[in-house]
Amino acid sequence: MNASTNRPKKIAAIVTEYRHNSHAEVIVGRLLGDMGYQPSVEVVSLYTDQVPVNDMSREVAARCGIPIYPTIAEAVRAGHCQEPIDGVVIIGEHGDYPMNERGQMMYPRRRFLEETLVTLDYLGLAVPIFSDKHLAYNYNDAVWMFSQLKARKIPFMGGSSIPHCDHIPTFNEQNLRSLREILVISSGGLEAYGIHAMEVMQSLAERREGGETGVRSIRLLGGSGDETWSAMDRGEWPEDLLLQALKAIPGVPDAHPRELEPEPALFIVDYMDGTKGYIIQFKRLVEQWSFAFRNGQGRVTAALCDSDLERPFAHFERLTRMIENFIISGKEPFPPERILLTTGMISFAMDSLFEGRKLETPCLGITYRL
Template sequence: MGGVKKRVAAIVTEYRYNSHAEVILGRLLGDMGYHPQVEIVSLYTDQVPVNDMSREVAARCGIPIYSTIRETIQAPHGEKPIDGVVIIGEHGNYPINEKEQMMYPRRRFFEETVAALYGLGLVVPIFSDKHLAYNYDDALWMYNLMKARGIPFMGGSSIPHCDHVPAFDRQNLFSLQEILVVSSGGLEGYGIHAMEVLQSLVEQREGGESGVRSIQLLRGTNGEAWSAMDRGEWPEELMLQALSVIPGLPNAPLRELEPEPALFIIEYIDGTKGYIIQFKQLVEQWSFAFRHGQQQVTAALCDSDLDRPFAHFERLTQMVEQFLISGQEPFPLERTLLTTGMICFAMDSLYEGKKLDTPTLDITY
């Protein structure tokens, strides 16, 4: 790309080895063999852990670190205002609430960013990593503000943008009826990746997105998920098909390997069914299987790297750059709002111990 590079301010929770800040922002600073098309001109770090990398990186790249978000947005302007903002509110030492949600300051980061931009009369593209907020009311407030002010926005997970292995005919998604995603890790932090994978596929069904009617999350203690499967409440066949595309899985009975997986059950307003089976240690990647057409099943792996340099983050970084340069949202903001609501209500369901109706997730796009 010729010409002057777009000038971008970066707001992060912490910047240390293998953090999202390092594998995304680090690339935008030219690390990890990446050749950025934008220029990071200012940086704010909310926390500075003992293994912090931000000070060394900023000094090497000649980038000022500011003590407030307002300064980070406003101070580097001079004759040329910033053209975009990257917010990475992931990792760091933050409290966990009674619903087991990490209370990342994503709304605060966003709110202070928009206030600083508004003071300058600027509307620029904003990228914010993963879901909008741990609180759905906060997420809805952010969404409404973006819509009211016409703020271009990109959020969400890196995993939906991975290659699918094996590749399949995307037209199969048009007649999707039910889908199961295999996931791993922590319920909220990794569950949102699975929600994003699920939604990126489900939204392509005939008629588009209709919204979510209800959500339930079973932790799996005492084999709840397996008991629900035995009762026919979620499809074993789709789980086995989704597992079949993940290489290197041990050849042993699943219930012995994973006696207490978690289970998310999502019911869409149009009758489509979504499931996430989340294992503790069986898998390290995401895969899926969906039923379509005349009861055919398609399954694929989301081909994310398990080790550095994490190519899926390189793809995400490329998408972020193109978004910051063009101002064109690569997918609907409503997807990020809906997946945020889905993971928030799932954690509410776990806390309250029951399935929850979700009339506020009547989100169409």
């Protein structure tokens, strides 16, 4: 075995900002050996799009002996290394970026990927790429990004940490084969946290018999007045699944959530095969994600996604290990179509809220199997 196959895989990290508790710190920081993590890969270059007053990147880079390059192209080229990089980690989350009229943070994820691909093309490389959370705030950008990755046959992994959390209690995933309804509980900002709930829902829904068939329509009621509760009264979403999912979250007050949270948001997802998906997004009632689903036999299963609320955020350690294994092996841990689909789901949901109506989504007829 030659020396090049013995050495750790080398990674270029492209981030919006690197500060305390940012996604860059809890992922790239681990890859640099911080937070008690023992990395199996080597970060050899860094690009930061912004440098806030509480920036950590300069101190960390100096301590670890890695350069911070002024451009993405230079970070990907990593000219100080004798051998080319083996992978790219893109963290387009956090930072001071504008918000559009639809309430979406305009993170430069397409620009990050586009500049990365131009440089990889120049170098003649097709190395694995991880991109944090959803592909882009704009679905047309996401389709372009996905198609460019596919055209180059570049292994791709995206998404967040929450779908990979342990389920408490555990359950027989065979119950998902005949899934007919699923409800996910979430909290926080509609796009930034709604995408976590979309990914949780999709990571379960994709396991139904026949695989994924795509999404027919999306509706988002944004929490103005009591729209969500009125829709429940009309039988438009299943109250029993909400109550079962809430029971899975520790510390939730023993009262009907209607009394505790007057204006939650409601996402309604109609799948092509008739499966129904719902997300109830609270503003303050909960801090974790849980779900309940009903299968074809009428059986209801509920569980908590066991994410941590405090440092060191073990769910990010699990995600980081998945990223490492992906870059080392070049094997995608799940179909990347999941990320394209959930990107479309959250994008059209924000469009639905802006336009005040249900949107038909024939372009989300995305099919895949695990």
